[in-house]
Amino acid sequence: MQPLQLSLHASIAGLLLCITMQALAAPEPAALIDQQHCMFCHTVDSPFLAPSFQQIAERYRNVPNAASMLEHKLRLGGPAHWGDMAMPAAAERGGPPLSREDAHTLVQWVLSH
Structure with missing residues (x-):
């Protein structure tokens, strides 16, 4: 193969890898x-009142x-793992009860960051 063809193939492979990784993200x-008022305390990429979703994912x-x-912890609350602020139970956050399935969905999304 010619150098230009190799470069093109490598570029295409890299693009396909990026697309695949995005498709796998929750x-x-x-x-x-x-509903769960997550953004009252968290942000995606920087600490606020609680750690960011990226920090949680990294840890x-x-x-x-x-x-x-x-x-x-999302469903029933739990002790603080960052600072002094504990995670309130779903009922204390002012949202509806959180099912196991919905808690799983949220956690998988957070861990995908």
């Missing part, structure tokens, strides 16, 4: 985020059983 569950993405711990 879609944003906007309705759940709004827990590769930790065994972290997803189930985070899902439980």
Whole structure:
């Protein structure tokens, strides 16, 4: 192969990899985020009253059983792991009760950051 063809093939492969990675990322569950008032304390990329979703993902993405711990914490609340602010239970956040399935959806989305 000629150098130009190799470069073109490498560029196409890189583009396909980027598209594949984006397709694998969990879609944003906007309705759940709004219902659960997530953005009252969190942002996607910088700390606010609580850690950002990116910080949470960085800390827990590769930790065994972290997803189930985070899902439980989303539904029932839990102790502070960052600073002094504990995670309030779904009922205390002013939203509707959070099902196991919805907690799973939210956690998978956060861990995809």
